[in-house]
Amino acid sequence: MMNLIRLFGSRAASAPVARERLQILLSHERGRNGAPDLLELLRSEILGVVSRHVELDPEKIVVRMDRGKFVSMLEVDIEVPNGVQRSKMAAAT
Amino acid sequence: MAKVLVVTSGKGGVGKTTSTAALGAALAQIGQTVVVIDFDVGLRNLDLVMGAERRVVFDLINVTQGVAKLQQALIRDKRLENLWLLPASQTRDKDALTDDGVKRVIAELKTKFDWILCDSPAGIERGATLAMRYADEAIIVTNPEVSSVRDSDRIIGMLDSKTVRAERGERVEKHLLITRYDSARAARGEMLSIDDVLEILATPLLGIVPESQDVLKASNVGSPVTLNNAASAPARAYIDAVRRLMGETVPMTVPVARKSLMNRLLRRRAA
Numbered sequence: 001m002m003n004l005i006r007l008f009g010s011r012a013a014s015a016p017v018a019r020e021r022l023q024i025l026l027s028h029e030r031g032r033n034g035a036p037d038l039l040e041l042l043r044s045e046i047l048g049v050v051s052r053h054v055e056l057d058p059e060k061i062v063v064r065m066d067r068g069k070f071v072s073m074l075e076v077d078i079e080v081p082n083g084v085q086r087s088k089m090a091a092a093t
Numbered sequence: 094m095a096k097v098l099v100v101t102s103g104k105g106g107v108g109k110t111t112s113t114a115a116l117g118a119a120l121a122q123i124g125q126t127v128v129v130i131d132f133d134v135g136l137r138n139l140d141l142v143m144g145a146e147r148r149v150v151f152d153l154i155n156v157t158q159g160v161a162k163l164q165q166a167l168i169r170d171k172r173l174e175n176l177w178l179l180p181a182s183q184t185r186d187k188d189a190l191t192d193d194g195v196k197r198v199i200a201e202l203k204t205k206f207d208w209i210l211c212d213s214p215a216g217i218e219r220g221a222t223l224a225m226r227y228a229d230e231a232i233i234v235t236n237p238e239v240s241s242v243r244d245s246d247r248i249i250g251m252l253d254s255k256t257v258r259a260e261r262g263e264r265v266e267k268h269l270l271i272t273r274y275d276s277a278r279a280a281r282g283e284m285l286s287i288d289d290v291l292e293i294l295a296t297p298l299l300g301i302v303p304e305s306q307d308v309l310k311a312s313n314v315g316s317p318v319t320l321n322n323a324a325s326a327p328a329r330a331y332i333d334a335v336r337r338l339m340g341e342t343v344p345m346t347v348p349v350a351r352k353s354l355m356n357r358l359l360r361r362r363a364a
Binding site for chain 1: 147162309312314315
């Protein structure tokens with residue numbers, strides 16, 4: 001829809017775009033009373049689980065998010081060094 | 094040499110966030126490497142005006158608290174590859190922002206960027222004082238209206254006393270940016286004139302941004318006005334302001350809308 005509006009040039013009304021952007025944003029922000037939304041919860045728990053087994057180097061983690069109206073994307077890209085992984089697991093068992 | 098520039102005003106709703114986005118994009122468009130930082134903890138909006146609201150993962154406070162690395166929190170603009178955003182936190186309390194944390198983040202940003210634009214929250218509380226704390230230069234956004242001018246005066250006083258530069262006996266270079274200016278109303282004496290504002294605030298003028306519908310249109314679609322419609326009157330005002338920031342001498346004018354036939358027809362229909 002947004003692409004269609006763009007296709008017809010900047011003269012098309014911008015208010016519908018604003019409304020759609022706000023609907024997506026607010027659907028994620030509303031009614032949580034400050035609690036993190038699902039996407040944020042998933043992010044922090046995924047990182048939490050991985051960090052129990054692997055020494056996480058913050059430089060080697062890429063987290064990307066794209067919130068959509070119907071579907072959102074959470075992409076967590078973690079580089080796991082082989083040697084470190086084994087030693088930490090051995091310590092845990 | 095990296096420059097830290099705070100965009101501030103005291104009063105809310107005068108156009109700080111719009112101006113930060115527009116100036117940041119205009120600087121990036123002439124090849125400067127730019128980061129814009131939202132200091133409005135709890136009420137972030139620079140992400141929305143920049144069109145990056147769906148991509149925020151980590152924020153300024155995550156970085157100051159060591160939860161995330163700087164490069165994880167920085168969001169690269171989708172249109173300009175040398176324009177970056179460091180969003181504010183939406184949920185945490187304002188006390189989470191500390192002087193020491195801001196100092197470290199700005200020091201790190203200085204090694205990576207030509208310009209660090211700090212979008213100050215309204216008011217004179219912690220967020221506003223920390224946004225200006227490490228500034229080399231300041232843009233005071235003022236509307237030609239009594240309460241805005243009064244608050245700007247207050248902010249100018251703070252820039253001269255509460256910043257690191259002021260405490261060292263140096264000065265923060267100050268620029269006045271008058272926004273939402275309506276030449277016709279000023280001519281009719283219904284609005285403070287540019288000369289009135291300049292006389293009261295005694296601060297060099299960086300630019301005059303006319304009141305324009307293009308500003309709302311740009312924020313509707315999440316694009317800095319200088320990117321959304323570079324030929325529009327406010328965009329040209331911001332682009333001129335950026336040239337002055339870069340040291341160019343540009344004659345001071347109030348850009349007016351260039352009306353195309355199509356535009357005029359559409360405007361009549363919309364009215």
